[in-house]
Amino acid sequence: MMLLLEIKEKIKEIYYRNKPYVDPVWKFGMALAVFMVINLQLGYDERLTSFPVVLVLSLLAAFTGPGALVFLAGALAIAQVFSASMLLAVVVAIVFLLMYCLVLRFTPRFSYVIVLTPILFVLKLPYCVPLLLGTISAPSAILPMSCGIITYYMFLAIQAASNSTFGVSIEDALNIYKIVVGSVFSNKEMLVCLLAFAAALLITYIIRRQSFNHAFEIGIIAGAIVLVLGFLMGSMVFSVGEILPVAIGTLISALLAIVIWFFRMGLDYTAVERVQFEDDDYYYYVKAVPKISVTVPEKNVKRINHPKKPGRVSEQEFDED
Amino acid sequence: MLNEKKVRVMTRLALSEKKHGKENFNISKYYKSDYIRYSLLKTVLSVTIGYALILGMLALYHAEYLIANAVKLDYNEIGLYVLGIYLALLLVYSGITVVIALVRYARASRFEKKYGNVLGRLCKLYEDEAEAKQEGLGK
Numbered sequence: 001m002m003l004l005l006e007i008k009e010k011i012k013e014i015y016y017r018n019k020p021y022v023d024p025v026w027k028f029g030m031a032l033a034v035f036m037v038i039n040l041q042l043g044y045d046e047r048l049t050s051f052p053v054v055l056v057l058s059l060l061a062a063f064t065g066p067g068a069l070v071f072l073a074g075a076l077a078i079a080q081v082f083s084a085s086m087l088l089a090v091v092v093a094i095v096f097l098l099m100y101c102l103v104l105r106f107t108p109r110f111s112y113v114i115v116l117t118p119i120l121f122v123l124k125l126p127y128c129v130p131l132l133l134g135t136i137s138a139p140s141a142i143l144p145m146s147c148g149i150i151t152y153y154m155f156l157a158i159q160a161a162s163n164s165t166f167g168v169s170i171e172d173a174l175n176i177y178k179i180v181v182g183s184v185f186s187n188k189e190m191l192v193c194l195l196a197f198a199a200a201l202l203i204t205y206i207i208r209r210q211s212f213n214h215a216f217e218i219g220i221i222a223g224a225i226v227l228v229l230g231f232l233m234g235s236m237v238f239s240v241g242e243i244l245p246v247a248i249g250t251l252i253s254a255l256l257a258i259v260i261w262f263f264r265m266g267l268d269y270t271a272v273e274r275v276q277f278e279d280d281d282y283y284y285y286v287k288a289v290p291k292i293s294v295t296v297p298e299k300n301v302k303r304i305n306h307p308k309k310p311g312r313v314s315e316q317e318f319d320e321d
Numbered sequence: 322m323l324n325e326k327k328v329r330v331m332t333r334l335a336l337s338e339k340k341h342g343k344e345n346f347n348i349s350k351y352y353k354s355d356y357i358r359y360s361l362l363k364t365v366l367s368v369t370i371g372y373a374l375i376l377g378m379l380a381l382y383h384a385e386y387l388i389a390n391a392v393k394l395d396y397n398e399i400g401l402y403v404l405g406i407y408l409a410l411l412l413v414y415s416g417i418t419v420v421i422a423l424v425r426y427a428r429a430s431r432f433e434k435k436y437g438n439v440l441g442r443l444c445k446l447y448e449d450e451a452e453a454k455q456e457g458l459g460k
Contacts (some may be wrong), residue, residue, distance in 0.1 A: 064359050091378070094374050094377075097371075097374060098375065099372075100367075100372050101367040101368070101370050101371035101374070102368070102414075105363075105364075105367055106421065108380040108420075174381070174385075177381060177382070178382060181378065181382050182373075182382075206356065208400060218429070259458060273336055273339065275332060275335035275336055275339055277331055277334075277335045278333070279327070279331070282323070282330075284328060284331065286328070286332045286335070288332055288336060
């Protein structure tokens with residue numbers, strides 16, 4: 001444990017020192033992953049799937065706020081769907097607008113959850129979303145998380161619909177629309193997912209707020225158990241999904257959530273800040289560096305003088321004799 | 322000559338302004354009642370747009386049925402139903418908006434008070450500096 005804490009402090013120290021460079025790199029990597037997964041799922045337009053376009057979009061997201069990443073991801077998804085069907089692109093745009101009007105306007109802090117949830121679904125690790133949100137946020141995060149789940153299942157439905165061939169008449173467009181909307185809202189797997197994720201987030205949140213020791217770890221474990229039980233009940237009632245992949249995914253997600261929480265624990269978000277201001281005489285360009293308490297391992301040197309064991313004679317004593 | 326105390330206070334002000342200033346100053350420029358009304362107005366607008374979009378999507382989904390039964394439909398009943406849901410949605414969202422607006426306004430007021438205290442300290446430092454200058458000139 002001590003070794004882990006030391007590693008954490010060292011990582012924090014390196015991060016504080018190199019924050020201006022680490023932040024854009026980390027954001028660039030994240031944006032690259034997001035855009036590549038979107039293109040992997042909805043790669044209908046080859047021009048948008050090409051690496052230079054993804055690179056430019058990622059660079060743009062790296063040097064702007066998290067809102068820009070959400071906007072660019074949404075725009076890319078709409079543009080990709082537009083290549084498959086114009087009506088579906090309009091539907092996706094309307095769904096995103098709906099999410100903004102009814103959910104994101106009230107929880108703007110969690111807008112990134114809508115982007116990250118589908119990405120984690122693709123990586124087969126969506127179960128860490130409720131566990132992590134339960135430890136770092138409030139129950140209101142259920143709403144953006146649900147939007148993320150709906151977005152993922154909507155993309156799945158679009159993928160399935162685009163595989164079948166349709167004409168270009170209004171009737172055909174309406175048919176695609178009906179198939180996609182119908183398959184999203186009658187999807188039992190999505191319903192189970194929504195309910196299990198919401199219950200897991202709530203349980204994790206309630207337990208981590210308690211004052212007993214290891215409340216966070218117990219919260220994550222309890223959330224993971226609720227997730228597995230939720231999916232088990234869902235598979236029994238609606239006969240959807242298999243429980244083994246869910247159990248394995250939840251186990252990995254719980255471990256991941258504990259590791260992320262461990263590294264996040266104690267972070268007070270104070271990092272090197274640069275500010276500039278002026279008074280009557282000077283311009284000030286100040287770099288404010290937070291004081292960091294790095295745990296230095298204590299080295300206790302214990303001197304033990306062995307008493308001479310009876311019956312043994314050293315070489316020197318032997319020679320003297 | 323740099324006044325270290327002044328630099329420290331100014332840095333603290335600049336840091337808090339950079340971190341939380343924009344959002345909190347935007348809120349605290351309103352009276353409490355005005356801010357709540359403004360938030361409510363935005364909510365009513367977004368709920369109306371959202372509800373209209375939902376209705377549009379539903380109408381498109383049931384387009385065939387609606388066209389086939391356009392003459393038989395009881396528009397009064399449908400209208401009342403649609404209006405009832407809209408009002409219920411508006412009520413729920415308005416309640417949530419008022420709570421969020423109150424919490425945000427209280428937070429912004431606390432921030433402004435703290436900011437004002439540090440600003441007062443800076444003014445005092447300026448006054449002390451001016452006095453010291455005057456004394457220097459007098460001698």
